[in-house]
Amino acid sequence: MSTTYGSFPGARPRRLRTTPAMRRMVAETRLHPAELILPAFVREDVTEPVPLESMPGVVQHTRDTLRKAAAEAVAAGVGGIMLFGVPEESKKDAVGTPGTDPDGILQQAIRDVRAEVGDDLVIMSDLCLDEHTDHGHCGVLDAEGRVDNDATLERYAEMARVQADAGVHTVGPSGMMDGQVRVIREALDGAGHQDISILAYTAKYSSAFYGPFREAVGSSLKGDRKTYQQDPANARESLRELELDLAEGADMVMVKPALPYLDILRQIADAVDVPVAAYQISGEYAMVEAAAANGWIDRDRAIMETLTSVRRAGAGMILTYWATEVARRLNRGE
Numbered sequence: 001m002s003t004t005y006g007s008f009p010g011a012r013p014r015r016l017r018t019t020p021a022m023r024r025m026v027a028e029t030r031l032h033p034a035e036l037i038l039p040a041f042v043r044e045d046v047t048e049p050v051p052l053e054s055m056p057g058v059v060q061h062t063r064d065t066l067r068k069a070a071a072e073a074v075a076a077g078v079g080g081i082m083l084f085g086v087p088e089e090s091k092k093d094a095v096g097t098p099g100t101d102p103d104g105i106l107q108q109a110i111r112d113v114r115a116e117v118g119d120d121l122v123i124m125s126d127l128c129l130d131e132h133t134d135h136g137h138c139g140v141l142d143a144e145g146r147v148d149n150d151a152t153l154e155r156y157a158e159m160a161r162v163q164a165d166a167g168v169h170t171v172g173p174s175g176m177m178d179g180q181v182r183v184i185r186e187a188l189d190g191a192g193h194q195d196i197s198i199l200a201y202t203a204k205y206s207s208a209f210y211g212p213f214r215e216a217v218g219s220s221l222k223g224d225r226k227t228y229q230q231d232p233a234n235a236r237e238s239l240r241e242l243e244l245d246l247a248e249g250a251d252m253v254m255v256k257p258a259l260p261y262l263d264i265l266r267q268i269a270d271a272v273d274v275p276v277a278a279y280q281i282s283g284e285y286a287m288v289e290a291a292a293a294n295g296w297i298d299r300d301r302a303i304m305e306t307l308t309s310v311r312r313a314g315a316g317m318i319l320t321y322w323a324t325e326v327a328r329r330l331n332r333g334e
């Protein structure tokens, strides 16, 4: 195709890269604060926020500092917040009772944040048992110690009701149990919560990159989640999960982790007509922070590059621990 004049190239893509203004003008992908969602941890019975060693810059909030973080997110124009509760160790049990206790830490956090920001932020909650069980699995176990899908669904239905009663806008089922979206939709509708939406963790892979999260929620998990989370080797089952989640009533769908699964994100984004989110998870955060702390990469550029790549691959919304920081940078026009 390219015309040549003597030995010189006729087509020069570099012309469109000459100045910052030119590059900005032709950029195909832009980030906006409203599409960022801040995941946040709130821990029961602490009076000071607890820093997370494996996620420098992220803390387990107290109820007070969580409210403050939510207010700051609103001020920065962040779109939503995804809440994770960390109950007191002694309250965890085999069925994850704190997850369905109306006064459990997550429900308190939802009420706190709703009181603080009202409808100015989309308040979302993790709908899963692993933060609340003493064995650390996302569901309840049967007599042989396997995660019991259908018994777990009953617990999820109850969780959906208490989270909705507490004032959440959107629930985020992340446990990868079969049929969870349908059961949660029915539970919400049956309790008069027709307007509460579901952000389904549709393609959720069994990933080593969840490592730091387990510290963040004080997880006591031994073993792994390979019987319910997806095998990193598989792409097509994500489309099957997608089909099921949509049929069961998912309002929005999510791919998780983000960066190692951009191909999945692209396939899902091309296949659906509902909003698609991606979760830039704890290990993705930790990798960048650790390399930057060693002076091995440029932290700010790396953060923007990963988010831009996730956006480019088809995510309309991104859950990221850098949400507020990045929103502020975007507001400054950086």
Ligand code: PBG
Residues within 6 Å of the ligand: 126, 128, 129, 130, 131, 138, 174, 175, 209, 210, 211, 212, 213, 214, 225, 280, 281, 282, 283
């Ligand atoms: C399950 C849940 C997990 C994350 C979000 N929801 C952990 C897991 O599935 O093991 C991980 C988030 C992160 O790593 O940042 N409740």
